[in-house]
Amino acid sequence: MQHVEVRGLDKHFGSFHAVKDVSFNIQKGHLIGLLGPSGGGKTSILRMLAGLESPDAGEILFHGKRVNELPPQERGIGFVFQNYALFKHMTVFENIAYGLKVQKTPKAQIRERVMELVELTGLKGFEQRYPQQLSGGQRQRVAFARALAPEPQLLLLDEPFAAIDAKIRQELRSWLRELIERVGITSIFVTHDQDEAIEVADEIMVISQGQVEQKGTPWDIYKEPATPFVASFIGESTQVEHAVKLHGFDRAAETAGTRALIRPEYVEVGRPSEFPLLSATEEGVVHHLHFRGSQWLVEVKVGDQTLITYRSLEKEPLQVGDPVRVMVHRAYLYNEQRSWIAENRFKVDPMSMMI
């Protein structure tokens, strides 16, 4: 069942076209990540879903009913703000109880629900503290509990981890994921951090310059990026101007002006003896080596092109200036007309060398 449907959503801020004709559906119970660079319109979309911003054009439907005209108070949403927006003059308990108090829920029931959420979010013992007496991670949990207290149907989170230390962020991510799964609430969160989106979301929508570039599972988006933007935004990649010069892609990239994006994990470097299929490799020279803790980041020069790849610490170490063999397993190719993923043709079909 579709929980959220958005059709032709459009929004201008003055002369700035923030959201351009955006449409998408979200299934009930799913956790969706809106991923994209800052200023790309993600937050605007989220705020329009919440009713905090009104669209210039387009329709928003919750459970098949149009909600454009409903104010935020009546949309049945929970919103977690980027900087939490906790009520400074209220204790943790009062913050969480706020939504229920507004609904005039009986006191005993409020107490019960708040304690339940305090327990769930691991804030036990902090009920009487004020927000400024809490750490960033605790504030985030309070914001989360506060949004969940009135039992919303849809949870919207705006950069929920942006203001938290890297270490605690990791912890909170898995915590949030688990919690949302347990509560079973449809959730949409905004982030500019691809790791976060890939790790937490069931489905990702990549948004850039006010448009949805691609919507799909993290794996789909990673494996088959629909546009050059998605290919370059997700994961690391090196751009190659003349894809036709890449060994094994001469046929795939024969259309003039075809470029390639190559991820480090698509590239393998090593001594000739490390490759069972030498015909699929070409010669290169180690240009730079960077130690990255768990592996080496190798910059290798092939012709006039520098490619980047990782090399395991277990393998025989390389030195700068070493001649090596380089194999490009696959490349994301694109030109004016289309974009597609191509495999190294010598790898796919070793017999072609014979012809």
Next chain:
Amino acid sequence: MKKLWIILTYLVFAILLVAPLVKMTQSAFADGWSGFVESISRPEALHALMMTGLVVLCVTVLNGVFGIMTALYLVRGKWLGRRLRSVMNSIVDLPYAVSPVIGGLMIVLLVGPDTAIGAFFEKIGVNIVYAFPGMVIATLFVTFPLMVREIMPVLEEIGDDQEQASATLGAYGWTTFRRVTWPSIRWGVAYGAVLTIARSMGEFGAVLVVSGNIINRTQTATTLVYQDVENFNIAAAGGIALILAAFSAGLLLLMEWTKKRREVH
């Protein structure tokens, strides 16, 4: 050299602030305690003090309500448009720039008995100029920026995140104001109220023009002091002045206290 400056500073302080206060107290008690009591228990003095009290009360309440509303609209009122808000924002400061006497004159010109509006109100039995409403309006004109300028920075600082959070949690405008906005701005409002009371108690020019200074009717404490001095009744003037000064000193202490409270919060 440094010593000289310190001495000079103390001297200026003494001559400018302490000496007049001492002299005023002396003149208030020139005829002893009974003289002081007599000067302030004259019917016109009691009436003038009452008028001042009433004006202060009305102005503070009105300024509180409209000051908060104006500040809210100027900071949060996106529907007003940025340009209109910036124009309104500069108009708020007008009373700072215009002499209170001119402010009073503007009110006389606008709603005086010779104008259409004034005539209309007179017909329905309400006098504005040379009566209580005019005095309140004149004092409100002079004190209006005080409240707005205290609240606006606080509103800007807290931002509208908490208010939006309140809206997403199901609270409508009034609930949000009462539970979220008000607790954040109340010390700003208190500070603005203290400033308003102090300013409206001491207001002279605007009130003088608008009230006509009619004894036992529209005379306020400050205009009575002025009249007493004109009549060379220095001791009586000193008595009322002392009461105003004592009240102001009390307000200053209160102001310090609200300031501290606000910092704590």
